[in-house]
Amino acid sequence: MSHVVRRTATLLVSVVVASFVVFAFLAVLPGNAAEVALGTNATPAAVARLSREFGTDRPLLVQYADWAQGLLHGDFGTSYVTHEAIGPRIANRFAVTVWLVAGGMLVALLLALPAGVLAAAWHRTGRGALLSGLSQVGIAVPAFLAGILLVYAFAVRVGALPAGGYTPLAEDPQDWARHLVLPWLSLGLVQGAVLTRYVRSALLSVQRQDFMRTARAKGVRRWAALCRHGLPNAAIPVVTVLGLQLSNLLVGAIVVERVFVIPGLGDLLLRGVQDRDLLLVQGVVVVLVVAVLVVNLVTDLLYRVLDPRLRSR
Amino acid sequence: MPPRRIPALTLSAALVTVTLAGCGSGADRHSTDALTVGLVAEPATLDFSTTDGAAIPQALLGNVYEGLVRIDQQGRIQPGLAKSYDRSADGRTYTFHLRNNVKFTNGKAFTADDAVFSINRVRTVWKLKIAQQMDDVRSATKVDADTVKVTLKRPSNNWLYSMTTRIGAMYSRDGVSDLKEHPVGTGPFEVESWQRGDSLVLKRNTGYWGARPALDTVTLKYFKDSGALNNAMLAGDINVLGAVQAPETLSLFKDKSRFQVIDGSSTSEVVLSMNNSRKPFQDKRVRQAVRYAIDHEALLKTTRAGRGTLIGSQESPSDPWYAGASNRYPYDPAKAKRLLKEAGAEGTSIRMRIPNLPYAVSAAQVVQDQLAQVGLKVRIEPLEFPARWLSEVFDKADYDMSIIAHAEPRDQWIFADPHYYFRYDNPAYARLLQKADAGSPQEASADYRRALKLLSQDAAADWLYLVPNLMVADKSLRGLPVNQVGEGLEFAGVRWSGK
DSSP: OHHHHHHHHHHHHHHHHHHHHHHHHHHHSSOOHHHHHHGGGOOHHHHHHHHHHHTTTSOHHHHHHHHHHHHHTTOOOBOTTTOOBHHHHHHHHHHHHHHHHHHHHHHHHHHHHHHHHHHHHTTTSHHHHHHHHHHHHHHHSOHHHHHHHHIIIIIIISOOSOSSOOOOTTTOHHHHHHHHHHHHHHHHHHHHHHHHHHHHHHHHHHHTSHHHHHHHHTTOOHHHHIIIIIHHHHHHHHHHHHHHHHHHHHHHHHHHHHHTTOOSHHHHHHHHHHHTOHHHHHHHHHHHHHHHHHHHHHHHHHHHHHOHHHHTO | OOOOSSOOOOOOOOOOOOOOOOOOOSTTOOOTTEEEEEESSOOSSSOTTTOOOTHHHHHHBTTTBOBSEEEOTTSOEEESSEEEEEEOTTSOEEEEEEOSSOBOTTSOBOOHHHHHHHHHHHHHTOOSGGGGGGGGEEEEEEEETTEEEEEESSOOHHHHHHTTSGGGBOOOTTSOTTTTTOOOOOSSEEEEEEETTTEEEEEEOTTOSSSOOSOSEEEEEEOSOHHHHHHHHHHTSOSEEOOOSOGGGGGGGOOTTTEEEEEEEEEEEEEEEEOTTSTTTTSHHHHHHHHHHOOHHHHHHHHHTTOSBOOSSSOOTTSTTOOGGGGOOOOOHHHHHHHHHHHTOTTOEEEEEEESOHHHHHHHHHHHHHHHHTTOEEEEEEEOTTHHHIIIIIITOOOSEEEEEEOSTTOGGGGTOTTSTTOOOOHHHHHHHHHHHHSOHHHHHHHHHHHHHHHHHHTSEEEEEEEEEEEEEETTEEOOOSSOOSSOOOOTTOEESOO
16 A cells, blocks of 8 residues: 555645646747747747737746646646647547557567577577567667658558558547558567567576476476466566556657657657647646556556566555 | 748649659559548647647648638739729728638638638737738728628738738638638538548539639648658658658659659748847858858759759749849858958857758858858858747847848848848838838839849848659659649649649
8 A cells, every 4th residue: 555655645745846847848948929929020029928828928836826726626727829628628639649659569569578488498499580670670769750651662662651640549440440551560669679689588598497497397398387387477577668668659659650640649749849739748747747657557567467566465 | 920940841843854764663552532631740730829839721722711812823912702893092901802602611601701701810810920910000991792892901011911811811701610620611622531641632622603613622731751751752641742841862762653843933042041130140241151152053953962952142033022043142262251351250260140941051061161161161060950940040149150042922021120130231122122012013023123133132041942842753743733832732733634
């Protein structure tokens, strides 16, 4: 119980610190929302009037307190530039990013588990070296480059898939999937390559354990031993990496969203910074911070599920 | 009207189709009544009366909204929702005779009351500086249901012109409650849906008063990344690439059996500004030296693959008073050096603070190089655009030199305002513009020509080039506007051929 309390407290403090840092940082950046909204049609009087309307002429701490108070009531505020409620807008975008990240992670897992097991089983053979080499290449390729190459191959040359864009799932599930296949692959291939290395090395170190030798001595075949006894014991380091990767993916999705023109959270964040739309940026940051911390929390809880020795702590 | 978030590259043509071959597939994935256009800058809202940005009028003006008058491809003012208009002899009174078969998309008829409402609304509701053009209006009154009389405080040709821009858009008295999301106009199209961050869908207005548009739907898709935009065109996801960002990428689209390249003129002048209130540019000789020191042809070749028009003053080919090459300065580095020596400005260090936009960065490097050859040391500082550049260069004029495209049509006035970031203060120029504005339309052209010549001789700035209106379109599309003349990218005349 005290563990949960401690984790929740960490989460709250992290949100407050992160949001305040972002708030302060954006406030000292040159340029403000009123100037951007008025563009080259700005006059000093118009900028002052609009700043008053936005409330950005107030002291920083007052603005922050105002925003934080709204957030406590579940209100993310209203965008300076588009005058929309920010909460629903973030929710929409978050749903898109979650699909993107979840699919990418799934691709990574489907790729990394078999590849990692094979690479471990073929340890010190030519085939194993080949798999290791391939995964090394995968790690070296950044997701956006993978994206560009995939678009060129499958959208431009073959013409089988769209080069970018997004259709909401509720609108047309098939079209939704068609638009997401390439982004999933470009996120998943790279992360899968990373994960493959961890699965392989975790399995290799498990293989040297006594219980594996015992299992083999009792007549369990090599493959069966690897899958039944090896994998569960290799799970903890793999889950740790998985948690880190998931957090990375959430942030890394920003770039992939840009390459594939997907209206996700990253796109919203970039636009918010560009427009100096303070409250919008704040909202997105809070959501990202919470998401990352929740992922960490779940990873932590998973350890306890996977390893009975941790439960007593 | 001033620079813009991104050069409002819009349309153009001249069907300069290029060579052959290349990779295929994906084409012909269209139906004959739908069009998808890929663009770069996305509207922040759909209300151009309260939000700036070229993207909003680009999407809506001439498609969703119409004015009493409109501008044609040659830059001439033509009847719009007014079937004709009279200008009084003293130039102070315009009487508009409205069409009587026009309906808004909310079902209401367009009447003189709506016209009066829309004209007055600019002065009360609009927040942007362009709305000041309506300050010349003394009164707008309804004569009868189909006639509106507008009296100006002083004669103004510009006022009539401004009525062809977004500030002349006609609104329904009952249709302005939710303009940010649901615009109501009289145009050939109406907004069907808007997915922020992705696309804006226009559908044909079935009650349109004019010729029936060939297209049922037009989807404007917005791409933040020009690579993604090119790929979408190659993959056949879009039928028109509305703004070619870098002309060197045109080689991607050389397959004549699929694509046509449209290359027309725009109203977007790429201006090399010099802060006229600061040393060394307070001295006219230094400014002139800069103009002589730059090899504009080489610059255009290096940075825009030679596409674009060389200009010498704040003007574009669609202006009735366009003087062509006569305002340009020849490339003469020896003369530049002489002028700098006379002014005692050799070896001066200059801070060039530019927006971090690709065209500005590439032009800045060439300018830096060429000015170094005549002994000026230029330090380039790219600033984040829009926020930081607007704040420091545009609003506070904290710069020596800068480069940005001034996209708005007929924006000669920006040099007449001494507080504008050029800090160019020449009452003679301002007087000439005033005279041109007040005179008869015939005299106006001559006066504008004189004013622009003065601007060029004074070297108030240097004009690097006029941005080409460069598009790539599916080969079987017809009727795309070749030149970007006004603010709107109009689709009423676009159709698929032979399908």
